[in-house]
Amino acid sequence: MxxxxxxxxxxxxxxxxxxxxxxxxxxxxxxxxxxxxxxxxxxxxxxxxxxxxxxxxxxxxxxxxxxxxxxxxxxxxxxxxxxxxxxxxxxxxxxxxxxxxxxxxxxxxxxxxxxxxxxxxxxxxAYRPSEYDLFKRFIMRRIIATKDPGADLDTDREYxxxxxxxxxxxxxxxx
Ligand SMILES: Cc1cc2nc3c(=O)[nH]c(=O)nc-3n(C[C@H](O)[C@H](O)[C@H](O)COP(=O)(O)O)c2cc1C
The missing domain is CATH 3.40.50.360 (Flavodoxin domain)
Structure with a gap:
């Protein structure tokens, strides 16, 4: 095909x-x-x-x-x-x-x-702080901190x- x-x-x-x-x-x-x-x-x-x-x-x-x-x-x-x-x-x-x-x-x-x-x-x-600007980083850190409390907020992570x-x-x- x-x-x-x-x-x-x-x-x-x-x-x-x-x-x-x-x-x-x-x-x-x-x-x-x-x-x-x-x-x-x-x-x-x-x-x-x-x-x-x-x-x-x-x-x-x-x-x-x-x-x-x-x-x-x-x-x-x-x-x-x-x-x-x-x-x-x-x-x-x-x-x-x-x-x-x-x-x-x-x-x-x-x-x-x-x-x-x-x-x-x-x-x-994925969560990719290495790719985010300051604004995205701020928003995404807050989301990940609530959704995945154990996550390392400074490190990229694939879900x-x-x-x-x-x-x-x-x-x-x-x-
Ligand atoms: C600024 C921003 C906004 C996002 N908004 C949503 C959203 O509304 N809902 C959601 O489930 N995920 C949201 N995400 C997570 C993305 O969908 C996820 O990181 C995805 O892996 C991005 O895929 P891409 O790298 O192909 O763009 C958001 C991510 C960023 C950075």
Missing amino acids: KLLVGYATTEGQSRKIARHVADRLADAGHMVELLSLTDGEGLALDRFDRAVLVASIHAGQYRKELTSFAQDNALWLRRQPVLFLSVSLAAAGHESEDWRGLDRIVEDFAEVTGWTPDRAEQVAG TDWPALDALVDDWIVG
């Missing part, structure tokens, strides 16, 4: 996840194109059988390039099997209010773009569950 793995990232975790997924699909014998959605304008999607889209949440929203890509390609995305991986820190926890918030973000995204992902999965991202992600991708590709 020929697959597109597209990503929209701010601090790099969605790119890392997209690369990981692309490698796994390539190892399984598929032809894979990995693309930053900042370069997605005008892409001819007809040559792909399926797509994986990976995008992170910042302040309750996905990046603009994902929204534009989904709006421009809504027809194709509705027709073909697509795995949408939504990357956030809320997905690292178990608070039902946070998870309802994540569902709402996907619903709002679907309304704005005209594309409701047939398979949307929440994936835990992504790689084996669970592999299982998810393996399940989707055979479906």
Whole structure:
């Protein structure tokens, strides 16, 4: 199969996840194109059988390039099997209010773009103080201190569950 793995990232975790997924699909014998959605304008999607889209949440929203890509390609995305991986820190926890918030973000995204992902999965991202400016550092330290009281606030930390992600991708590709 020929697959597109597209990503929209701010601090790099969605790119890392997209690369990981692309490698796994390539190892399984598929032809894979990995693309930053900042370069997605005008892409001819007809040559792909399926797509994986990976995008992170910042302040309750996905990046603009994902929204534009989904709006421009809504027809194709509705027709073909697509795995949408939504990357956030809320997905690292178990608070039902946070998870309802994540569902709402996907619903709002679907309304704005005209594309409701047939398979949307929440994936835990990363805390990366090394990538934050002072303002982001201040906000994120407060969030992490409440959500993960044991965390070292000065050190980058990945919450992504790689084996669970592999299982998810393996399940989707055979479906
Ligand atoms: C300024 C800022 C705002 C964020 N807002 C949210 C949010 O609203 N909900 C959430 O669950 N995670 C939020 N996060 C966490 C990111 O989704 C998480 O760090 C993710 O791994 C970022 O992925 P990226 O590196 O691909 O951009 C935020 C992170 C930053 C730095």
